[in-house]
Amino acid sequence: MKRPDTNQKYYYFIDIDLLSRQIIGWxxxxxxxxxxxxxxxxxxxxxxxxxxxxxxxxxxED
Known part of the structure:
Protein backbone atom coordinates (compact mmCIF):
# COMPACT_ATOMS: atom_id res chain seq x y z
CA MET A 1 0.00 0.00 0.00
CA LYS A 2 1.37 3.38 -0.93
CA ARG A 3 1.63 6.17 1.63
CA PRO A 4 -0.42 9.29 0.85
CA ASP A 5 1.48 12.46 -0.02
CA THR A 6 0.45 15.13 2.49
CA ASN A 7 0.18 17.79 -0.25
CA GLN A 8 -2.31 15.82 -2.35
CA LYS A 9 -5.95 14.96 -1.60
CA TYR A 10 -6.93 11.30 -1.55
CA TYR A 11 -10.07 9.17 -1.65
CA TYR A 12 -10.15 6.42 1.02
CA PHE A 13 -12.31 3.37 0.37
CA ILE A 14 -13.19 -0.23 1.11
CA ASP A 15 -14.53 -2.73 -1.44
CA ILE A 16 -17.25 -5.12 -0.28
CA ASP A 17 -18.60 -8.35 -1.75
CA LEU A 18 -22.34 -7.81 -1.37
CA LEU A 19 -23.20 -11.52 -1.45
CA SER A 20 -20.80 -12.63 1.30
CA ARG A 21 -20.72 -9.20 3.01
CA GLN A 22 -16.94 -9.41 3.34
CA ILE A 23 -14.33 -6.76 2.72
CA ILE A 24 -12.39 -7.75 -0.38
CA GLY A 25 -10.06 -4.77 -0.56
CA TRP A 26 -9.21 -1.31 0.72
CA GLU A 61 -4.44 -5.88 15.29
CA ASP A 62 -6.13 -9.11 14.14
Whole structure:
Protein backbone atom coordinates (compact mmCIF):
# COMPACT_ATOMS: atom_id res chain seq x y z
CA MET A 1 0.00 0.00 0.00
CA LYS A 2 1.37 3.38 -0.93
CA ARG A 3 1.63 6.17 1.63
CA PRO A 4 -0.42 9.29 0.85
CA ASP A 5 1.48 12.46 -0.02
CA THR A 6 0.45 15.13 2.49
CA ASN A 7 0.18 17.79 -0.25
CA GLN A 8 -2.31 15.82 -2.35
CA LYS A 9 -5.95 14.96 -1.60
CA TYR A 10 -6.93 11.30 -1.55
CA TYR A 11 -10.07 9.17 -1.65
CA TYR A 12 -10.15 6.42 1.02
CA PHE A 13 -12.31 3.37 0.37
CA ILE A 14 -13.19 -0.23 1.11
CA ASP A 15 -14.53 -2.73 -1.44
CA ILE A 16 -17.25 -5.12 -0.28
CA ASP A 17 -18.60 -8.35 -1.75
CA LEU A 18 -22.34 -7.81 -1.37
CA LEU A 19 -23.20 -11.52 -1.45
CA SER A 20 -20.80 -12.63 1.30
CA ARG A 21 -20.72 -9.20 3.01
CA GLN A 22 -16.94 -9.41 3.34
CA ILE A 23 -14.33 -6.76 2.72
CA ILE A 24 -12.39 -7.75 -0.38
CA GLY A 25 -10.06 -4.77 -0.56
CA TRP A 26 -9.21 -1.31 0.72
CA UNK A 27 -6.95 1.52 -0.21
CA UNK A 28 -6.46 5.13 -1.09
CA UNK A 29 -6.09 6.80 -4.46
CA UNK A 30 -5.10 10.33 -5.42
CA UNK A 31 -8.18 12.27 -6.52
CA UNK A 32 -6.69 13.07 -9.93
CA UNK A 33 -5.92 9.40 -10.70
CA UNK A 34 -9.07 7.80 -9.29
CA UNK A 35 -10.86 5.08 -11.29
CA UNK A 36 -13.62 2.67 -10.29
CA UNK A 37 -14.33 -0.53 -12.21
CA UNK A 38 -15.76 -3.20 -9.95
CA UNK A 39 -17.37 -6.45 -11.00
CA UNK A 40 -21.12 -6.72 -10.54
CA UNK A 41 -21.94 -7.81 -6.99
CA UNK A 42 -19.22 -5.68 -5.45
CA UNK A 43 -19.55 -2.22 -3.94
CA UNK A 44 -17.03 0.51 -3.11
CA UNK A 45 -17.70 2.57 0.02
CA UNK A 46 -15.83 5.80 0.60
CA UNK A 47 -14.55 6.71 4.05
CA UNK A 48 -13.14 9.78 5.69
CA UNK A 49 -9.39 9.72 6.34
CA UNK A 50 -10.04 9.19 10.09
CA UNK A 51 -12.44 6.28 9.50
CA UNK A 52 -9.97 4.70 7.07
CA UNK A 53 -7.06 4.99 9.50
CA UNK A 54 -9.16 3.47 12.31
CA UNK A 55 -10.11 0.54 10.05
CA UNK A 56 -6.48 -0.09 9.11
CA UNK A 57 -5.48 -0.07 12.80
CA UNK A 58 -8.23 -2.57 13.62
CA UNK A 59 -7.27 -4.85 10.71
CA UNK A 60 -3.59 -4.75 11.74
CA GLU A 61 -4.44 -5.88 15.29
CA ASP A 62 -6.13 -9.11 14.14
Missing amino acids: GSEPRGEFEVSLTEGFHRTFLSKGQYNKLIRELA
